[in-house]
Amino acid sequence: MTKFEGVDYYNVDSLLSEEERAVRDTVRDWVDENLLPLIARCYVERRFPSELVPQMAELGFFGANMPEKYGCAGLNNVAYGLIMQELERGDSGVRSFASVQASLVMYPILEFGSGEQRDYWLPKLAKAEAVGCYGLTEPDYGSDPGGLTTRAVKDGEEWVITGTKMWITNASIADVAIIWAKTGELDDPESIRGFIVETDREGYVASDQKGKLSLLASDTSEISLQEVRVPAANLLPGSSGLRSPLMCLNQARYGIAWGAVGAAMACYAEALSYAQNRLQFDRAIAGYQIQQIRLVEMLTEITKGQLLALQLGRLKDGGKLRHAQVSMAKRNNVNMACEVAREARRLLGANGILVEYQSMRHMANLESVYTYEGTHDIHGLIVGEDITGLSAVT
Amino acid sequence: MRIIVCVKRVPDSESRIAKAKDGLSVDTQGVKFVLNPYDEYAVEEALKLKEAAGDGSVSVITLGGEESKETLRTALAMGVDEAVLLKGQPSVDGLGTAEKLAEAIKGREYDLVLFGKQAIDDDNLQVPAMVAELLGLPCATVVTELQVDGGAVTATREVEGGHEIVEFELPGLIAAQKGLNEPRYPSLKGIMQAKKKPLEEVDAGDAESRLEVVEVMNPPVRAAGQIVGEGADAVPELVRKLRDEAKVI
Ligand SMILES: Cc1cc2nc3c(=O)[nH]c(=O)nc-3n(C[C@H](O)[C@H](O)[C@H](O)COP(=O)(O)OP(=O)(O)OC[C@H]3O[C@@H](n4cnc5c(N)ncnc54)[C@H](O)[C@@H]3O)c2cc1C
Numbered sequence: 001m002t003k004f005e006g007v008d009y010y011n012v013d014s015l016l017s018e019e020e021r022a023v024r025d026t027v028r029d030w031v032d033e034n035l036l037p038l039i040a041r042c043y044v045e046r047r048f049p050s051e052l053v054p055q056m057a058e059l060g061f062f063g064a065n066m067p068e069k070y071g072c073a074g075l076n077n078v079a080y081g082l083i084m085q086e087l088e089r090g091d092s093g094v095r096s097f098a099s100v101q102a103s104l105v106m107y108p109i110l111e112f113g114s115g116e117q118r119d120y121w122l123p124k125l126a127k128a129e130a131v132g133c134y135g136l137t138e139p140d141y142g143s144d145p146g147g148l149t150t151r152a153v154k155d156g157e158e159w160v161i162t163g164t165k166m167w168i169t170n171a172s173i174a175d176v177a178i179i180w181a182k183t184g185e186l187d188d189p190e191s192i193r194g195f196i197v198e199t200d201r202e203g204y205v206a207s208d209q210k211g212k213l214s215l216l217a218s219d220t221s222e223i224s225l226q227e228v229r230v231p232a233a234n235l236l237p238g239s240s241g242l243r244s245p246l247m248c249l250n251q252a253r254y255g256i257a258w259g260a261v262g263a264a265m266a267c268y269a270e271a272l273s274y275a276q277n278r279l280q281f282d283r284a285i286a287g288y289q290i291q292q293i294r295l296v297e298m299l300t301e302i303t304k305g306q307l308l309a310l311q312l313g314r315l316k317d318g319g320k321l322r323h324a325q326v327s328m329a330k331r332n333n334v335n336m337a338c339e340v341a342r343e344a345r346r347l348l349g350a351n352g353i354l355v356e357y358q359s360m361r362h363m364a365n366l367e368s369v370y371t372y373e374g375t376h377d378i379h380g381l382i383v384g385e386d387i388t389g390l391s392a393v394t
Numbered sequence: 395m396r397i398i399v400c401v402k403r404v405p406d407s408e409s410r411i412a413k414a415k416d417g418l419s420v421d422t423q424g425v426k427f428v429l430n431p432y433d434e435y436a437v438e439e440a441l442k443l444k445e446a447a448g449d450g451s452v453s454v455i456t457l458g459g460e461e462s463k464e465t466l467r468t469a470l471a472m473g474v475d476e477a478v479l480l481k482g483q484p485s486v487d488g489l490g491t492a493e494k495l496a497e498a499i500k501g502r503e504y505d506l507v508l509f510g511k512q513a514i515d516d517d518n519l520q521v522p523a524m525v526a527e528l529l530g531l532p533c534a535t536v537v538t539e540l541q542v543d544g545g546a547v548t549a550t551r552e553v554e555g556g557h558e559i560v561e562f563e564l565p566g567l568i569a570a571q572k573g574l575n576e577p578r579y580p581s582l583k584g585i586m587q588a589k590k591k592p593l594e595e596v597d598a599g600d601a602e603s604r605l606e607v608v609e610v611m612n613p614p615v616r617a618a619g620q621i622v623g624e625g626a627d628a629v630p631e632l633v634r635k636l637r638d639e640a641k642v643i
Binding site: 003005011018019022023026029030058059060061064068073074075079083274276277278279284351354356 | 407408424464467468471579580581582583585586588589618619620621624
């Protein structure tokens with residue numbers, strides 16, 4: 001096991017508080033010692049390393065920026081972002097698990113849930129006694145979730161939910177799903193509400209998405225909901241309209257903007273060390289101009305991404321964050337990480353295609369990250385509308 | 395069970411260490427400092443003993459500057475109850491530091507004093523035994539296994555080629571070796587709680603040094619490693635290089 005030394009060309013560390021660094025170091029050490037030794041094997045076996053979940057919960061990785069009264073650490077958003085950075089330095093699949101659990105399951109319960117729902121679910125989810133998933137996307141509605149066709153119909157004291165959700169992270173291993181469904185007409189996105197659906201309810205069937213070439217150490221599944229009955233009390237009372245699921249996505253995107261930096265840092269560090277050790281034509285390849293420029297560009301982009309994520313976090317902690325700023329950071333940092341991972345893979349030559357090295361795994365993973373939580377293009381349109389005042393889609 | 399653990403702030407083992415301009419010390423610019431790894435075993439053991447006993451307290455003490463508070467807070471984040479900063483500089487040799495620590499420990503209630511077997515910065519391996527001597531305590535160093543049963547302590551020590559088992563009655567002093575336990579990570583909640591725990595500051599003054607550093611040198615530069623290949627296919631080339639170039643087999 002080698003210890004990760006960090007990638008910090010601009011002494012960004014000096015902009016972090018002692019506590020923020022301590023949090024980062026706990027997660028960093030944990031990733032080095034527990035995640036990295038087994039991730040390559042999980043990846044080829046196409047399985048999520050669920051054996052890591054209890055430790056992650058014990059150390060407080062799930063919902064770490066949520067209130068202490070629910071058993072969470074109550075960290076600020078910069079510290080939370082650093083957790084995502086380090087987890088994704090390990091693997092995007094493990095970071096995805098943590099993002100879904102916190103930003104997409106705990107957050108909607110905290111934000112839209114009743115007091116009872118919060119008291120019951122949040123401590124359980126923080127301790128990972130329950131694993132959650134988030135069902136918004138459908139086969140025909142991805143970038144345009146307002147069109148979703150899953151419906152919830154009131155029947156006495158119950159809601160009856162029918163529909164299909166696709167590309168749902170954790171759906172096969174989850175104990176509980178946050179399902180977004182229309183309670184009114186299908187052409188009325190304002191009637192979208194969130195429901196807490198326990199996955200052992202009759203009519204809930206999750207099936208693994210076969211054939212993935214990305215995010216292999218993560219569960220991605222389809223959910224079929226056949227007249228699933230939940231008590232009226234399972235409706236998230238504060239949710240209303242498309243705005244609610246988008247608010248959740250905004251939380252998750254915030255974490256992704258940090259996470260992508262972590263994946264890029266892992267690839268850069270691997271590439272640098274490889275370049276210094278690999279001899280061709282009797283010299284380390286790091287000594288050749290082409291590889292130097294390659295490394296310089298990687299490091300420059302990572303440094304910009306670090307500063308972008310950090311300022312995003314400071315804005316969020318100051319309550320001054322606008323959602324288009326999150327979009328810019330998600331878009332930039334994930335794209336940056338995709339490029340860095342690909343360049344690192346190339347620098348490694350033939351070894352770069354092996355699972356023993358990290359870069360190609362990150363490169364393949366990041367293609368999912370590029371697409372989910374709002375594609376690269378869609379975030380461009382969000383920022384585009386914000387700066388021009390003109391929507392490209394409506 | 396009241397336990398005192400003495401800890402030190404040291405450069406991370408992964409840090410690149412460079413000579414300072416004065417040629418007599420290490421340049422701390424850009425160096426990451428951590429809780430001495432051997433002290434982590436000591437802290438972990440103290441926490442485990444307290445947990446097993448079901449009551450008691452664990453405190454940490456360090457001699458150092460303001461920046462050592464961060465090291466103390468790492469221990470507090472792991473679960474230690476309270477911390478004491480003896481403000482002053484450690485000595486080059488062990489004795490001055492041991493005197494300051496012994497003086498501070500003397501005035502406190504304790505059953506067991508724990509140390510890491512050495513600090514990885516100046517590798518003196520002196521302070522634990524000296525503190526034991528100054529306090530008149532039985533002392534077991536390089537301990538890889540520890541049992542405390544009431545007042546009776548059984549410690550397994552690492553000795554050349556094997557192990558040695560020693561017994562003594564509390565109060566006493568133990569210096570921890572790697573293998574004693576698996577130190578816990580400071581949990582995120584622990585990190586948040588650490589700043590609310592008591593951290594006492596004492597003006598201890600600088601420790602007296604009976605040695606003087608006249609020069610500090612970098613180790614000889616090592617040539618970069620080589621990757622000869624991957625997996626079983628790489629073995630013949632590796633063997634060839636080890637035999638013909640490195641001449642080690
Ligand atoms: C591994 C993985 C895990 C996922 N996990 C979850 C989850 O847990 N929960 C969940 O609800 N969803 C999840 N998703 C779904 C993800 O959010 C969607 O895939 C994403 O929103 C894109 O939708 P789509 O795949 O249907 O692509 P589409 O929306 O069909 O887009 C196809 C292409 O068209 C482009 N495009 C679309 N609209 C426009 C436009 N107006 N202008 C220009 N270009 C446009 C897109 O950018 C993209 O390039 C996951 C996806 C993946 C791959």
